[in-house]
Amino acid sequence: MNTPLARRPDLHGFPLVLLFEDRKVIVVGAGKVASRKIDGLIAGGAKNITVISPSATDHIHELADKGIINYIEKKFEDSDLDGAFFALTATEIEEVNRAVFLAGEVRNIFVNSADDPRNCSSILMSTVRQGDVTIAISTAGKSPAFAKWLRRYLQGRLGPEYGILISLVNEERERVKAQGISSEDIDWDRAFDYDVVQMVKNDEISKVKEFISTLVENQIKEIPMISSDG
Secondary structure (H helix, E strand, O other), X not given: OOOOOOOOOOOOOOOOOOOOOOOOEEEEOOOHHXXXXXXXXXXXXXXXXXEEEOOOOHHHHHHHHOOOOEEEEOOOOHHHHOOOOXXXXXXXXXXXXXXXXXXXXHOOOEEEEOOOHHHOOOOOOEEEXXXXXXXXXXXXXXXXXXXXXXXXXXXXXXXXXXXHHHHHHHHHHHHHHHOOOOHHHOOOHHHHOHHHXXXXXXXXXXXXXXXXXXXXXXXXXXXXXXXXXX
């Protein structure tokens, strides 16, 4: 990573999904904001979270008591980031946020600092989740309020039927790949038509499967086959 900048006016970057699993995640701070961030990390698959703070909310104590997270009651030290995969700060103390950020830079660890973009090497996006569907929203730090509004707007329109439909389409996709045909050669758009979504919503799963299968088979017939003898 580069030397930290004094100012970070541009928060445009490359969006990606971090696969936490058992990788070590450090959260510095244990107040209400940290509690929300920790819930998001858990929802994102983090299973090895250590929270460091002199005091903590009841929610964080509960998570620690259940063995979901590890809580250490102390002030942050640079060595706390040794072996970490990702770090997040949620404190109102700029000096602490800065210390975590600098310790992360030295160790090549991505750091996010809640509402403190100058001490970030990564930003968290507002997300909408429905089954295997995840939509991430960013305003490059310009308007977190709009990102939250858009998340609520999309959440109200992305019902569980979309998660089910994604699974059905993936089943057909795997069947196509098993035939040695690239799924990229298939136009899947019609599988997500409003009428198909409504069928899923009405629990007409067999009809949906038949529709998707027919849609794909008709396209496979049009794909030119390459002769094995060249």
